[in-house]
Amino acid sequence: MTAEAAGTRSDSSDHGGNEARTRRGGRWIEHWEPEDEGFWRDTGERVARRNLVFSVLSEHIGFSIWSMWSVMVLFMGPQYGIDPAGKFFLVAMPTLVGAVLRVPYTFAVALFGGRNWTVISAAMLLVPTAAAAAVMEPGTSYTTFMLVALLAGVGGGNFASSMTNINSFFPLRKKGFALGLNAGGGNIGVPVIQLxxxxxxxxxxAGHPRVVLAVYVPLIVLAAALSARFMDNLAPVTNDTGAARDAVKEPHTWVMSLLYIGTFGSFIGYSFAFGLVLQIQFARTPLQAASLTFIGPLLGSLIRPVGGRLADRFGGARITLGNFAAMGLATGVVIYASAARSLPVxxxxxxxxxxxxxxxxxxxxKMIPGIFQGQALRRGLVGEAAEAHGRRLSGAAMGLIGAVGALGGLGINLAFRQSFAATGSGTPAxxxxxxCYVVCAAVTWAVYLRPAARARRTAPAATVAAADGERRPVYAEV
Structure with a gap:
């Protein structure tokens, strides 16, 4: 079912409060209530799924362009004259720019419309791709490489606008899987360009890096064209500077930023650095490194929707806590193997x-919308008022959380750079x-999973009545 068939898209006959929107062109949906089960069943689900499909495609290409320098450095042999520390720094630059751009990209969705901004942001990927193709050859100065690598950061910004847009399309009960699928499909762009x-x-x-870049030019054009043809803008999604200010003041925004540093920061940082670590610490050739580099990002991308699904069922905080504990154990294995120089382990x-x-x-x-929905319940809001409060603050917070989380990737690459420069090994990093994972696990438990008695002592209102009459911490359900 199209939005036209549902009678939700604006046209020239709209008047009043919708006039400013309709002057900007078609493909605007004026009425959107995903929490209404009847609306969701009859109209919303089909429209949301269609937008999700093309959002994933655009974000997928964005991630590929964002991470392309993790591939380009594998082509940079001795003739380029760049040492390992310089390569780590080169790989880190797109991470920095992508993290910063996530904040304005979040608000661009409401300013331009989710569909319109997807088209614009996809088309912008042509700039770093063409620039990299122009300079990828021995003899280019390191400063030039740095400047061109900075341009690739626009691909990292796509994640924030895509997630903010899709968050608005789906009801709370579906957000975990939808956001996980959207992000996971985008994350797969990292292993795809590595493959x-x-x-x-x-x-x-190794003398033909431009072939990689040439493949992406038509894909970028295709993503922009399909987004223009099949996606929609949601008129009810508007920029709310008050929501942005409230999100910045909200402690949970910063708590979740820390946790996202531990999860997404690890994913993107390791994705960018994996090939270099294999080359430097284990003396792998570019071909040997490339044959292994894609495996981790691929598996991490594929399992992201599973994390969202498990969070929908068991609570995001519980899954996150167990996950950080497991990451600590896996890191212990890596420390042992790094010190022992055991590549298989x-x-x-x-x-x-x-x-x-x-x-x-x-x-x-998944935790983010649940936290702000829980806040609405703490304040006595119910029904649509609670849902509106949750959407308002979670949408504003997502861009900031995504930006800070991406900075974790920058930190990982800089830590590797310093570790290898100082000791010749990645073990200290x-x-x-x-x-970091120990701290994240402790914070997850302390803020979201403490027993009810402790939660009441620090936040007396942070309880809701369960169906069986028991009172429990509202944040335990996020």
């Missing part, structure tokens, strides 16, 4: 970290990552 790099190195050789531990980071990505993002 393409492996194919090019294995066939054309290292691969087992490192790939486990990818899988667990992907699982945690899904569970943490992994020890610092282990400490």
């Amino acid at each position: 393409l790099g492996l194919l090019v190195i294995g066939t054309a050789g 290292f691969l087992v531990g490192f790939i486990a970290l990818f899988v667990l980071s992907g699982l945690g990505n899904g569970s943490t993002y 992994f020890v610092s990552f282990l400490a």
Whole structure:
């Protein structure tokens, strides 16, 4: 069913409060109530799923472009004159820009419309792709490489706008799986470009990095065209600067930012650094490194929707806590293997970290709307008022949380850079990552999973009445 058939899309006959919207063109949906089960069954679900499909496609390509320098550095042999520390820094630059851009990209959805901004942000990916194709050759200065790598950060911004857009399409009970699928499908862009790099190195050789970039130009054009043809804008989604200010002031925004550093920051940081670690610490050739690099990001991407589904069923906080505990164990395995220079054991531990980071990505993002919905209940709101409060603050918070979480990827690459420069090994970096996971696990338990008595002592209103009459911490259900 199309939005036109449902009678929800604006046209030239709209008047009053919708006039400003209709002047901006078609494909605007004026009425959207996903929490209404009748609306969701008759109209909403089909429209939301269609938008989800093309959102995933655009975000997928965005992640590929964001992570392309993790592949480009594998083509950079001695003739490029860049040492390992310089390569880690080069890989880190898109992470920094992508993290910063996630904040304005979040608000671009309401300013331009989710469909319109998807088209614009997809088309912008042509700039870093073309620029990289122009400079990828020996003799190019390191400064030029740095500037071009910075451009690739636009691909990282796509995640925030895509997640904010899809968050508005789905009801709370479906958000965990929908957001997990949207993010997981986007995350797969990392291993896909790494697989393409492996194919090019294995066939054309390490002297042909431009082949990788040439493949993406028509894909970018296709993603923009399909988004323009099949996606929709939601008129009820408007920028609310008050919501942004409220989200910044809300302690849970910063708590979730820390947890997202531990999950998504790990995923994107490890994805960008994996190939370099294999080359430097285990003396793998570019082809050998490329043949292994894609495995972890692929598995971590595929399992992200599972994390969202488990969070829908058991609660995001419970899954997140168990996940951080498992990440700590996997990091212990990696520390042992790194110190012992055991590649097989290292691969087992490192790939486990990818899988667990992907699982945690899904569970943490599910927590965000649940937390703000829980806040509405604490304040005595019910029904649509509670739902509106949850959507308002969770939408504003997602961009900030995604931005801070992505900075974790920058921290991982800088930690590797310093670790290898100082000791020639990644072991000290992994020890610092282990400490981070311990802190994240402790914070998850302390803020969201403490017993009811402790929760009441610190936040007396943070309880809701359960169906069986028992009072329990509302945040235990996020």
